[in-house]
Amino acid sequence: MIISFEGIDGSGKSTQANRLVERLSGQGKEILYVREPGGTAVSERIRDLLLDPSLTIYPFAEMLLFSAARAQLVHEKIKPFHARGGIVICDRFFDSTVAYQGGGRSVADAKWLEDFQRTITAGVWPDRTYLVDLPVSTAAQRLTARFSEHETADRMELAGPEFFERVRTTYLQLAAKDPTRYFVVDGSKSEDALENQIWNDFSTFL
Ligand code: ADP
Ligand code: TYD
Numbered sequence: 001m002i003i004s005f006e007g008i009d010g011s012g013k014s015t016q017a018n019r020l021v022e023r024l025s026g027q028g029k030e031i032l033y034v035r036e037p038g039g040t041a042v043s044e045r046i047r048d049l050l051l052d053p054s055l056t057i058y059p060f061a062e063m064l065l066f067s068a069a070r071a072q073l074v075h076e077k078i079k080p081f082h083a084r085g086g087i088v089i090c091d092r093f094f095d096s097t098v099a100y101q102g103g104g105r106s107v108a109d110a111k112w113l114e115d116f117q118r119t120i121t122a123g124v125w126p127d128r129t130y131l132v133d134l135p136v137s138t139a140a141q142r143l144t145a146r147f148s149e150h151e152t153a154d155r156m157e158l159a160g161p162e163f164f165e166r167v168r169t170t171y172l173q174l175a176a177k178d179p180t181r182y183f184v185v186d187g188s189k190s191e192d193a194l195e196n197q198i199w200n201d202f203s204t205f206l
Helices: 013-026 041-051 059-083 094-104 110-120 136-150 161-177 191-205
Strands: 002-006 031-035 087-091 128-133 182-186
Touching: 002 013, 002 094, 013 031, 013 087, 013 128, 013 191, 031 059, 041 059, 059 087, 059 094, 059 110, 094 110, 094 161, 110 161, 128 161, 128 191, 136 161, 161 182, 182 191
Parallel strands: 002 087, 002 128, 031 087, 128 182
Antiparallel strands: none
16 A cells, blocks of 8 residues: 655645654554655665755756656665555655646646656555645745754745745645545644544545
């Protein structure tokens, strides 16, 4: 089974992905947790390129780099683990490319990107996708709080609020188009409330 978490930067999706991993690990389940871009030596190097704020990357090249990192991760880690029957939890998967490079950067339409992603992932597809939805301004406030503590903005986070509005709108369109795979949660709820809502859905889904 493959579960993915999606949402704009600062929506709280990594927090929820980690909480689901903890709950499942506590039950003794075999889990592979991966975050995109990254998760393999090659993909982590591509991640460094993609997030480096000193680089200017042409949008189509950006889409190919995210996709290359994903192809490596799918073939090296996700596919073998999935074939053994383990549960894979993905902190972002190909929907991020459709939302960010498709909706945010307009590199290609959603249908073209989805077909391309199916080729790249060799049909490896999430069974359930949790979209943590949050207004752009709230997500930005959360990120700003985090930056002042211990980190600075990466290359993607430097894109303006209009970019993230387009990404959010695209995510909501994807979710509306495929309600059997997507489960949308309101990211303005507390971390505990979201964890319980996702856990209840996941248990039913299982
Ligand atoms: P993402 O992975 O979507 O970028 P994170 O899970 O890293 O988001 O969360 C971004 C910031 O918001 C972190 O500082 C985190 O502690 C905080 N946060 C996460 N979930 C919530 C929530 N439900 N309510 C308030 N703050 C949250
Ligand atoms: P990351 O620090 O992992 O952000 P987050 O914690 O919000 O997931 O950085 C990943 C960035 O890359 C984030 O801004 C989303 C973006 N991204 C894309 O634009 N396309 C993609 O296909 C993926 C996987 C991520």
